[in-house]
Amino acid sequence: MATLEVKDLHVEVKDDEQNKTQEILKGVNLTMKTGEIHAIMGPNGTGKSTLSQTIMGQPNYHVTQGDILLNGESILKMPVDERARKGLFLGMQYPAEIQGVTNAEFLRAAMNARRADDDQISVMAFLKELDKNLALLDMSESMTERYLNEGFSGGEKKRNEILQLLMIKPTFALLDEIDSGLDIDALKVVSKGVNSMRGDNFGSLIITHYQRLLNYIVPDVVHVMMGGRIVKTGGADLAKTLEKEGYAGLRDDLGLDVDLVDEN
Amino acid sequence: MEAVHDYTALKPELAAAANDHGEPKWVVDRRLAAIDDLADAALPEVNRFDIHRWPLTPAEPLAFSPSATDLAADVPVAADHVQIVQVGQTTVAVNLPADLADQGVILTDIFTAFREHPELTQPAFMTDIIKSNEDRLTSFHTAFLNAGVFLYVPQGVVIDAPIEIHLVQDSTQDDRPLVSHVLVIAGTDSHFAVTQHLTTQGDHANLASCVVEVRAQANSEVHFSSFDELGANTTTYLNRRANISRDATVDWAIGLMNDGDTFGDFDSELIGENSKSDAKVITLTGGRQRVGVNTRVTNRGKKSTGNILQRGVIMEKSTLIFNGIGHIIHGAAGANAEQENRVLMMSSKAHGDANPILLIDENDVLAGHAASVGQVDAKQMYYLMSRGITEPQAKRLVIRGFLSAVIQAIPAKDVRQNLTDTIERKLENGAEVE
Ligand SMILES: Nc1ncnc2c1ncn2[C@@H]1O[C@H](COP(=O)(O)OP(=O)(O)O)[C@@H](O)[C@H]1O
Ligand SMILES: [Mg+2]
Numbered sequence: 001m002a003t004l005e006v007k008d009l010h011v012e013v014k015d016d017e018q019n020k021t022q023e024i025l026k027g028v029n030l031t032m033k034t035g036e037i038h039a040i041m042g043p044n045g046t047g048k049s050t051l052s053q054t055i056m057g058q059p060n061y062h063v064t065q066g067d068i069l070l071n072g073e074s075i076l077k078m079p080v081d082e083r084a085r086k087g088l089f090l091g092m093q094y095p096a097e098i099q100g101v102t103n104a105e106f107l108r109a110a111m112n113a114r115r116a117d118d119d120q121i122s123v124m125a126f127l128k129e130l131d132k133n134l135a136l137l138d139m140s141e142s143m144t145e146r147y148l149n150e151g152f153s154g155g156e157k158k159r160n161e162i163l164q165l166l167m168i169k170p171t172f173a174l175l176d177e178i179d180s181g182l183d184i185d186a187l188k189v190v191s192k193g194v195n196s197m198r199g200d201n202f203g204s205l206i207i208t209h210y211q212r213l214l215n216y217i218v219p220d221v222v223h224v225m226m227g228g229r230i231v232k233t234g235g236a237d238l239a240k241t242l243e244k245e246g247y248a249g250l251r252d253d254l255g256l257d258v259d260l261v262d263e264n
Numbered sequence: 265m266e267a268v269h270d271y272t273a274l275k276p277e278l279a280a281a282a283n284d285h286g287e288p289k290w291v292v293d294r295r296l297a298a299i300d301d302l303a304d305a306a307l308p309e310v311n312r313f314d315i316h317r318w319p320l321t322p323a324e325p326l327a328f329s330p331s332a333t334d335l336a337a338d339v340p341v342a343a344d345h346v347q348i349v350q351v352g353q354t355t356v357a358v359n360l361p362a363d364l365a366d367q368g369v370i371l372t373d374i375f376t377a378f379r380e381h382p383e384l385t386q387p388a389f390m391t392d393i394i395k396s397n398e399d400r401l402t403s404f405h406t407a408f409l410n411a412g413v414f415l416y417v418p419q420g421v422v423i424d425a426p427i428e429i430h431l432v433q434d435s436t437q438d439d440r441p442l443v444s445h446v447l448v449i450a451g452t453d454s455h456f457a458v459t460q461h462l463t464t465q466g467d468h469a470n471l472a473s474c475v476v477e478v479r480a481q482a483n484s485e486v487h488f489s490s491f492d493e494l495g496a497n498t499t500t501y502l503n504r505r506a507n508i509s510r511d512a513t514v515d516w517a518i519g520l521m522n523d524g525d526t527f528g529d530f531d532s533e534l535i536g537e538n539s540k541s542d543a544k545v546i547t548l549t550g551g552r553q554r555v556g557v558n559t560r561v562t563n564r565g566k567k568s569t570g571n572i573l574q575r576g577v578i579m580e581k582s583t584l585i586f587n588g589i590g591h592i593i594h595g596a597a598g599a600n601a602e603q604e605n606r607v608l609m610m611s612s613k614a615h616g617d618a619n620p621i622l623l624i625d626e627n628d629v630l631a632g633h634a635a636s637v638g639q640v641d642a643k644q645m646y647y648l649m650s651r652g653i654t655e656p657q658a659k660r661l662v663i664r665g666f667l668s669a670v671i672q673a674i675p676a677k678d679v680r681q682n683l684t685d686t687i688e689r690k691l692e693n694g695a696e697v698e
Contacts, residue, residue, distance in 0.1 A: 056650055059642075084652035096647035100668025101661045109661070110651035147665070168651065 002071050002087065002171045004055075004203065006030040010065035011047075011054050024050045026228035027066070032221075034171060034203040039214055041207075041239060042225035043247045043260045048207045049093055051225070052174040056090040057083050070172075085114045087171030091161040091178050097149040103160065104130065104144040107167050114168070133166040136196060138189050154181040162193040173197070173204045179213040191216030211243035226251060227258035271302045271323060271407070278407065281326040290386055291378050295326075298396050298406035305400040308529060312617055313556035313585040315527050320501050321404040322471055324439050328410060330354045331434040335465040339430045340678075346371070346427045351465070352434030352442060353411045367421050374412030374445055384416055389447055393477040393507045393533075401501050405443055405473050412445035415458065419451035419481075426457040426489075426675045431474070433494060436466035446476040450484040450512070457487035457675045462522075464495030472498050478506035480514045482536065489517040489674045491683050496523035496551075503529045510536030510565065517673035519683045520547035520555065521690065528557040534568035534599075545574045546670040548687060549582035549614070550694045560589035563599035563629070572603035575670075577663055578614035579694030586618045588633065594625040601629065607637045608666055610659075610694065660691050 011025035024047045032038050042048050054061040055068055057080040067074050075083050098106070107130065112120045134141060137159050149157055158178050165173055178190055194204065194217050206217060214222070214236065222238040223230045226247065231254055232238065242250060251258055275296055282292045307315060331352035339349050341357045346364065348371055349357040355373045364371075370381060377385050390396040396406040413429050433442040448458060462474060472494050480486050486506070494500050500522050506514040514532060532541035541561055549555050561570030574586040588603040605618035620633035640662050648658035664671075667687060674680045 058646060079649070079655070080646060081649040081652055081654050081658070084650055090650055092647070092650075096641075096644045098644050098648070098662065098665045100665035100671065106648070106651075106661070109653050109657065113652035113654065113657075147668075164651065 001200070002034045002203070003069070004032045004172050005069040006051070006055070006066070007069065008066035009051070009054065009063065009068065011050055012062045012064050013050065013060055014062070023064070024228055025054070028228070028230055030223065030230060032172070032203050032205060035200045036221065037198065037204045037206065037217060037219045038221045038223065039206045039208060039219040039239065040223045040225050041209070041211070041242060044209065046225050047228045048225055049176055052090055052176045052205070052207055055174060056080060056088060081113070084170075089165055089168060089170035089173045091165060091173060091175040093176045093180070095149050095157050095161060097147075097152075099147050099150050101148050102145055103148050106148045107144070107164065110164065110168055129167060133163055136166065137163055137193050139163060155183070155186045158182060158190055159186070162190050165197065166193055169197070171202065173202070174207070175204060176207045177209065178206075179208055179210065187213065188216060211239045214239045224250060226256060231256060271299050274323065274325060275299050278326045281328065285328050285375065286379065287375065288378055288382060290382065294390065294396065295407050295409070298403045301397040301403040302400060302407060305397065305403045308399040308401060310527065310556045310558055310585070311587045311619055311621065313527070315556065318499055318525060318527070319471060320401055320473070320499060320527070322441060324441065326408055326410065328353055332436075335434055335436070336430065336432050339432065346423065346425050347430065348372070348413055348428070349430040349432075350411060350413065350444075351432040352440065364421075364423065368416075368418040369421060369423070370414060370416040371427065372414055374414050374447060377414030377447070381414070381416070384449060385414060385447060388449060388477065388479055389445070390477070393479055394475065394503060394505050401473070402503065405445070405475050405503070408441065408443045408473075409445055410441070410443045412447070415446070415448045417450050417454040417456050420453045421451065421456075422454065423456035426459045429458060429460040431460070431462050433462070433464040433470065433472050433498060434466060435464050435468045435470045435495060435498060438468050438470070440468070441471040441473065443473045444475070446474075448476070448478040448486065448488070450478065450480045450486045452481045453483045454481075455485045458489070459674065459676055459679055460488070460490040461679070462490065462492045462494050464493075464498050467495060467497050469497040469499070472500045474500070474502050476504040478514055480506055480508045480512040482509045483511040484509070485513045487515045487517070487673075487675060489519075489679070491519045491674070491679055492522050493686065494522040494524060494526075498522065498524045500524060500526040502526065505531040505533065506541065507533045507535055508539040508541055511538045512536060513540040515541065515673065516543040516545070517670045518545045519670050519674070520545060520557070521683070521686050522555070523553065525554045526556075528555070530558065531560045532562070532570055534561065534563045534565050534570050536568070537565045538567045539565045540569045542571045543573070544670045544673055546667045547576040547584060548579070548667070548690045549576065549584045550579040550690060551582060552580070553582040555583065556585040558587045558589060560591065561601060562591045562593065563596040563601055564593045565599075566596055567598040568596060569600040571601075572605070573669055574605045574618070575608075575667055576606070576616065577608045577610060577667065578616045579610045581611070581613045583615045585616070587621060588619065588635070589621045589623070590631060590633070591623040592626050592629050592631065596626050597628040599626065599629045601631045602633070604634045606635065606666075608663065609637060609639060656695060660688060663687070663691060
């Protein structure tokens with residue numbers, strides 16, 4: 001069993017345009033284990049992406065207090081690629097586009113990066129795994145010869161993030177708004193992909209603004225984040241309550257003093 | 265400034281060498297006129313780049329001497345390829361399938377062409393497309409020409425396989441300048457691709473003055489790619505220009521991978537109505553190498569379209585200047601000219617510049633430009649590394665992507681692979697010395 005712990009995490013981000021630093025996360029605590037699916041819900045601008053990017057190690061986010069531990073070991077000083085090789089994966093809200101590098105070539109490089117030099121994946125084994133996952137995600141084979149995310153539609157990018165998840169098989173996957181911009185059919189396909197990973201050796205933190213996704217990927221634990229903190233934790237039904245009452249309702253119930261970007 | 269030579273003193277010797285070489289009188293006359301021009305001609309203008317001290321016009325007598333053909337041992341020669349292979353001044357192989365020869369296609373060394381096809385070569389060679397007296401380097405080229413290729417594709421002929429031109433510079437000795445001219449005439453409605461590969465054998469310091477002229481007649485389509493891999497001790501002058509007629513297209517895909525100092529002057533003259541050109545240049549510089557490139561598109565014809573895309577990666581203490589020159593002549597109504605020049609800096613000790621220069625003398629046009637000098641894209645690096653890919657490998661992938669425009673435009677798969685391998689090797693070498 002593997003664990004991912006976030007302890008009293010405070011994170012600042014520097015806005016390059018205004019050249020001022022702003023504290024986004026103000027003491028986040030969270031513990032997950034493999035075998036569990038956690039969801040984080042919260043209004044826009046509350047720091048959900050900041051949390052996932054900080055766990056992954058995006059250099060713009062600065063930890064000012066607290067720690068992130070993977071299997072008891074602090075990862076704060078590790079560069080991004082090392083965190084990935086230790087088993088972390090971030091399905092991004094806005095994946096980068098890279099011209100001239102095919103999807104297939106990239107996938108192989110990513111898979112081989114976490115394997116020993118004398119144990120690189122064979123072309124046959126790679127293609128077999130690729131075909132299986134393409135079928136599962138209802139993706140055409142031609143997607144793999146296209147350049148990485150270049151000219152992909154929003155939905156294709158999301159599917160491609162999940163394809164990477166299935167190929168790389170991380171221990172913990174942080175999935176940031178994989179539902180945004182998806183129609184219901186695509187949402188089902190993406191959910192099927194994530195659900196296929198479920199098991200004792202996999203844990204996931206699913207970030208979403210809406211409850212809808214959680215009908216398809218049913219979480220074990222739901223956290224609500226507001227104003228840079230986790231303000232409430234519960235079971236799958238918490239998401240449903242939230243859907244009914246809205247973030248503003250919960251905020252008022254808890255007597256929090258938090259501005260919501262878009263009251264809903 | 266390079267030492268001032270008394271070139272005119274070389275005239276009798278030069279005429280004798282050319283005559284002994286069996287050249288027609290018009291060629292010898294053109295050489296002698298070029299010698300006269302040399303004395304006063306200025307070097308070409310290269311914005312923000314200084315070539316005055318480069319040994320680009322050595323005053324060595326014109327000499328013809330064979331090279332060892334085994335210097336071309338690396339060149340894949342195959343009967344089913346359309347190709348010509350030269351080492352220095354020596355033609356090693358010419359493969360022209362019979363069906364193409366029957367259709368009137370000519371692929372031969374340039375001196376044979378001067379003798380046997382003066383009706384085609386005399387009106388074109390250094391007179392019509394590039395003019396011999398334009399500057400010091402063009403004059404020198406005409407005067408001291410010692411190698412080259414002539415390709416003629418007659419009206420209506422379509423060739424599917426790329427026509428390969430392999431030129432191996434013989435630098436196994438001193439005083440062996442390679443002054444090589446590739447003349448391409450594309451007849452009306454013809455359609456073909458040329459892939460040129462320049463390499464050097466030997467490490468003596470020599471000049472390479474390599475000029476390409478393309479005349480694309482009406483409604484023809486020519487895709488010219490060049491993979492330039494001249495050696496570290498070669499000082500290179502490249503001049504490549506196309507005159508493009510009505511409804512004709514000439515595309516350039518240039519992978520400038522020379523290891524030595526290089527000045528490149530690339531030019532598309534969009535003369536006819538609705539003519540088109542797409543000029544793509546990539547380069548990767550390292551060590552103390554200096555590379556300056558002028559890529560010019562001149563829109564003369566109405567509704568002509570010209571694009572320039574230049575991308576370079578600079579490492580260590582190298583210098584790279586990209587000048588993109590877009591000139592729209594008065595009367596070229598409906599012309600379209602876009603350009604993008606980008607330089608990626610891999611070292612703080614490298615020096616790079618990307619200069620768009622627009623000269624627009626017509627109102628009814630669409631013109632745009634983009635230029636940048638910057639670092640590897642942080643967002644792309646983060647994305648790749650978030651998948652476990654190490655920083656050096658991620659960098660190589662991002663750079664390969666940055667340079668992919670030209671790689672994709674090369675028709676032959678093995679050439680694409682070779683270019684990719686060369687880029688990887690240069691990046692690895694550059695990273696080690698950093
Ligand atoms: N890279 C960044 N630069 C500047 N501000 C940022 C950056 N990332 C996040 N922020 C700010 O931090 C706050 C939280 O953003 P984010 O974590 O994206 O929220 P969420 O994902 O919950 O919508 C917002 O006010 C946002 O503007
Ligand atoms: Mg977000």
